[in-house]
Amino acid sequence: MGHGHDHRHGGHDHAISADADRGRLAIALALILGFMLVEVAVGIAASSLALLSDAAHMLTDAAAIALALVAINLARRPARGAFTFGLRRAEILSAQFNGATLLVLGLLIVVEGVRRVIDPPDVEGGPVLVVALLGVAVNLVATWVLARANRSSLNVEGAYQHLLTDLAAFIATAIAGAVVLLTGFREADGIAALLVAAIMLYASYGLLRESGRIFLEAAPRGMDVQEIGNALAAADGVVEVHDLHVWEVSSGFPALAAHVVVSRECDCHHARATLQAMLGKRFGIEHTTLQMDHQGGDLVQLELPPRSAHR
Numbered sequence: 001m002g003h004g005h006d007h008r009h010g011g012h013d014h015a016i017s018a019d020a021d022r023g024r025l026a027i028a029l030a031l032i033l034g035f036m037l038v039e040v041a042v043g044i045a046a047s048s049l050a051l052l053s054d055a056a057h058m059l060t061d062a063a064a065i066a067l068a069l070v071a072i073n074l075a076r077r078p079a080r081g082a083f084t085f086g087l088r089r090a091e092i093l094s095a096q097f098n099g100a101t102l103l104v105l106g107l108l109i110v111v112e113g114v115r116r117v118i119d120p121p122d123v124e125g126g127p128v129l130v131v132a133l134l135g136v137a138v139n140l141v142a143t144w145v146l147a148r149a150n151r152s153s154l155n156v157e158g159a160y161q162h163l164l165t166d167l168a169a170f171i172a173t174a175i176a177g178a179v180v181l182l183t184g185f186r187e188a189d190g191i192a193a194l195l196v197a198a199i200m201l202y203a204s205y206g207l208l209r210e211s212g213r214i215f216l217e218a219a220p221r222g223m224d225v226q227e228i229g230n231a232l233a234a235a236d237g238v239v240e241v242h243d244l245h246v247w248e249v250s251s252g253f254p255a256l257a258a259h260v261v262v263s264r265e266c267d268c269h270h271a272r273a274t275l276q277a278m279l280g281k282r283f284g285i286e287h288t289t290l291q292m293d294h295q296g297g298d299l300v301q302l303e304l305p306p307r308s309a310h311r
Helices: 011-046 049-075 090-118 125-147 154-183 187-215 225-233 268-283
Strands: 002-006 238-250 253-262 287-294
Touching (some): 011 049, 011 154, 049 125, 049 154, 049 187, 187 238, 253 268
Parallel strands (some): 253 287
């Protein structure tokens, strides 16, 4: 009978990757914040909801990147005390917060966008077009910077997706500015704002869905729990596998726990090591907890000694 726990990580490699990601996130944050201030000023002056909605989206971009930086620092703290996994799920909290923010802002922009399509205000197409084109350039640079980061992290991927959707939003705003400038069709600004809102809501859904899977301790996407169970059960000496649990502690950190019954003649310690190696090589699961038991072992019957009369 045995109980095994195995946890292997390339801590040095992760630290180097995290340091590189922090630098790229910081560059993207500076670009986004600087341009957002310009966009708010021009959006107010030009009465453009499309520009202001883009600015709101850029604010969520900045928040996403800032939270990603904080989450990277928290995730690097060692496990101690009650936090036996450390603070690795800080990045998932960050992703959920970003998704919720996108959802709220997207719904608010939908309401205002519909109002502006019905009763469009005067919009200055020239400034809208110029700022939107500048926004495309800024977002292209920021997106290129983050594209080189470690996007296997939901934290970094969330920030990257924010920038991608903002890039699409700027393109829509630029088209709206050109339409207003060339044709005087003022409703184009409200329509562009609705397109921006649709992009925000789509990004929100993706972030909330993926972070929600982790909080609900679903198996990592792409991992077939039945296949993993069958692989364990098919190993030499294994008689039965039950209480199998596969979940994701954080992005790229799958974990597994199971109760494995082996035959009487099987060396359970060797079997455990073999199973752990197989799980790491075939499924990429390196954090495993396997409780090993022999099949039908004889029960030891214990009897209480006769009670002696002590006075």
